[in-house]
Amino acid sequence: MSLDTNLSEFTAFDSDADHPHEECGVFGVWAPDRDVARLTYFGLRALQHRGQESAGIAVGDGGTVMVRKDLGLVSRVFSNADIEALPGQLAVGHVRYGTAGAKSWEASQPHLSTINEVIVALAHNGTLVNTDELRRQLIELGVPFNSNSDSEVAVKLIGYFTQETHHLREGIRKTMELIRGGYAMALINENALYAFRDPHGVRPLVLGRLTSDEGVAAANAAAAASALPSDAASAEDLVGDEVLASTAGWVVASETCALDIIGAEYVRDIRPGEILRISAEGLVSEQGVPAAEKTAHCIFEQVYFARPDSIVDGKSMYACRYDMGRKLALECPVEADMVIGTPDSGLPSAEGYAFESGIPYGTGLIKNRYVARTFIEPTQELRAMGVRLKLNPLKDVIEGKRIVVVDDSIVRGTTMVQLVRMLRQAGAKEIHIRINCPEDIWPCFYGVDTGEQSQLISATKSVEEVCEFIGADTLAFLSVDALLECVPKGGYCTACFTGEYPVAIPDSFGRDKFIKGYVPRGVVRTAPVTKDVLEEKYHDHSWEERNEA
Ligand SMILES: O=P(O)(O)OC[C@H]1O[C@H](OP(=O)(O)OP(=O)(O)O)[C@H](O)[C@@H]1O
Numbered sequence: 001m002s003l004d005t006n007l008s009e010f011t012a013f014d015s016d017a018d019h020p021h022e023e024c025g026v027f028g029v030w031a032p033d034r035d036v037a038r039l040t041y042f043g044l045r046a047l048q049h050r051g052q053e054s055a056g057i058a059v060g061d062g063g064t065v066m067v068r069k070d071l072g073l074v075s076r077v078f079s080n081a082d083i084e085a086l087p088g089q090l091a092v093g094h095v096r097y098g099t100a101g102a103k104s105w106e107a108s109q110p111h112l113s114t115i116n117e118v119i120v121a122l123a124h125n126g127t128l129v130n131t132d133e134l135r136r137q138l139i140e141l142g143v144p145f146n147s148n149s150d151s152e153v154a155v156k157l158i159g160y161f162t163q164e165t166h167h168l169r170e171g172i173r174k175t176m177e178l179i180r181g182g183y184a185m186a187l188i189n190e191n192a193l194y195a196f197r198d199p200h201g202v203r204p205l206v207l208g209r210l211t212s213d214e215g216v217a218a219a220n221a222a223a224a225a226s227a228l229p230s231d232a233a234s235a236e237d238l239v240g241d242e243v244l245a246s247t248a249g250w251v252v253a254s255e256t257c258a259l260d261i262i263g264a265e266y267v268r269d270i271r272p273g274e275i276l277r278i279s280a281e282g283l284v285s286e287q288g289v290p291a292a293e294k295t296a297h298c299i300f301e302q303v304y305f306a307r308p309d310s311i312v313d314g315k316s317m318y319a320c321r322y323d324m325g326r327k328l329a330l331e332c333p334v335e336a337d338m339v340i341g342t343p344d345s346g347l348p349s350a351e352g353y354a355f356e357s358g359i360p361y362g363t364g365l366i367k368n369r370y371v372a373r374t375f376i377e378p379t380q381e382l383r384a385m386g387v388r389l390k391l392n393p394l395k396d397v398i399e400g401k402r403i404v405v406v407d408d409s410i411v412r413g414t415t416m417v418q419l420v421r422m423l424r425q426a427g428a429k430e431i432h433i434r435i436n437c438p439e440d441i442w443p444c445f446y447g448v449d450t451g452e453q454s455q456l457i458s459a460t461k462s463v464e465e466v467c468e469f470i471g472a473d474t475l476a477f478l479s480v481d482a483l484l485e486c487v488p489k490g491g492y493c494t495a496c497f498t499g500e501y502p503v504a505i506p507d508s509f510g511r512d513k514f515i516k517g518y519v520p521r522g523v524v525r526t527a528p529v530t531k532d533v534l535e536e537k538y539h540d541h542s543w544e545e546r547n548e549a
């Protein structure tokens with residue numbers, strides 16, 4: 001490439017990048033005495049790795065809801081003046097990498113819905129698999145749409161049902177009964193924050209608590225007098241007067257790293273199917289829809305998406321990845337002189353591999369810290385430069401050595417093809433690739449844009465063929481069983497490795513995404529959403545009647 005290449009091309013984000021697209025990051029805060037827009041800004045900075053396409057913050061100030069959002073990174077979208085122009089008592093924020101709908105301002109989040117007097121703003125992580133017919137029916141009922149995003153269908157449904165029942169919680173519940181797929185959502189109106197999660201808990205969402213110094217002192221004194229439970233694990237355990245006295249606010253976020261950055265303490269996860277309401281009246285939890293028999297948390301969070309310092313069930317992502325590396329060394333050993341990791345996500349597992357194998361760990365690749373995670377160039381020529389732009393081998397460390405290179409995943413193979421070539425040029429004697437997850441064979445429908453099945457390199461090539469394609473000496477992947485042993489106990493979605501989809505995907509949604517002849521489990525030929533389903537749901541008050549009785 002010549003030096004006079006238009007450098008402005010380097011600043012573009014490619015929507016059809018060869019890497020797995022990230023998910024989205026969701027943040028919500030209710031804290032009447034704090035600068036909620038600023039807290040949200042910092043929460044979103046901590047979640048930036050989950051989406052770099054657009055960023056947005058909506059605040060509620062007791063009277064109305066205001067939104068500011070734009071395409072680009074959080075730091076580019078918001079200036080100090082923008083944050084100061086968003087006063088309020090509560091807020092939701094979002095960083096997006098779109099999985100449904102265009103990469104446009106209109107599809108960026110939070111999505112606002114204004115139907116009559118109901119104004120709500122929604123932040124969504126996940127993908128809904130059945131929104132086409134629901135959108136059509138809403139349009140027929142006169143509800144306007146600004147984008148083709150699945151998330152906008154959800155917020156418009158919530159607005160539509162809320163204006164009838166005058167209960168936002170009811171609008172959310174009716175919507176949860178209709179939508180299918182993966183969703184972790186945070187929503188505000190002018191005075192309450194809601195957080196809710198799909199019945200399988202596919203996408204993550206945690207609850208945290210902000211404390212005030214004066215409140216903590218008062219709570220400590222009260223606790224000494226009244227045996228306050230110190231190991232309270234659930235929000236319900238945390239509504240005692242003493243605890244409320246020390247609570248300056250509540251926070252919900254996709255990952256615990258967003259709680260850490262604003263000094264909030266982790267309380268618990270939002271439960272599958274739960275709706276949490278946070279307002280001046282306190283914190284109220286109810287089961288919006290029944291939880292699925294088996295939870296199906298996305299295991300790719302542990303493999304790649306979540307930040308290493310985020311914690312699930314007491315175990316950091318770093319520790320999970322380290323253990324994956326150790327298992328990998330046991331399952332796929334090889335004789336070598338040095339283990340190196342692929343920055344960033346491959347580093348913890350490389351450390352684990354080195355520890356377990358006894359092969360020295362080394363730094364063989366330097367990452368340009370100014371290149372974002374999925375910063376891929378828009379043209380083929382620039383795309384070929386993508387990995388080089390981001391990673392550079394340390395020739396004096398690599399030269400003449402037999403190297404084990406550990407990375408978290410191979411999706412389309414772009415990274416590995418270029419990396420192996422770079423390492424050969426740097427003089428590596430042997431290159432052994434070890435991947436700390438199984439072969440990625442099936443597309444994701446629940447919030448990760450891995451593309452169609454035909455784009456996944458392992459869908460059409462055996463391990464040996466992939467090895468030859470990337471030019472390595474050997475290649476091996478971690479098994480599904482070993483992977484499951486490295487993460488906290490629980491139910492996981494492993495569909496991208498196994499083809500066992502926990503949430504049924506309507507045939508109309510999945511049909512074109514599979515290679516002919518591949519038969520995934522969990523794809524169903526569902527009856528389309530009935531013509532009058534919205535009307536029926538609109539007039540169905542059986543739940544209120546049951547609960548009033
Ligand atoms: O096979 P591919 O299509 O190339 O995708 C897989 C690669 O993409 C991700 O890295 P990414 O650069 O997105 O993020 P990271 O810096 O967190 O590793 C992942 O860690 C793999 O390295």
Ligand SMILES: NC(=O)CC[C@H](N)C(=O)O
Pocket residue numbers: 022023024096097098099100101107124125126127128149150151447448
């Ligand atoms: N990655 C995500 O979670 C995307 C959320 C939503 N489906 C959108 O496309 O905006």
Ligand code: SF4
Pocket residue numbers: 202297298299300301443444445446447448493494495496497
């Ligand atoms: S298919 Fe894969 S990426 Fe998608 S939710 Fe399941 S485990 Fe996560």
Ligand SMILES: [Mg+2]
Pocket residue numbers: 342343344345346407415
């Ligand atoms: Mg990587």
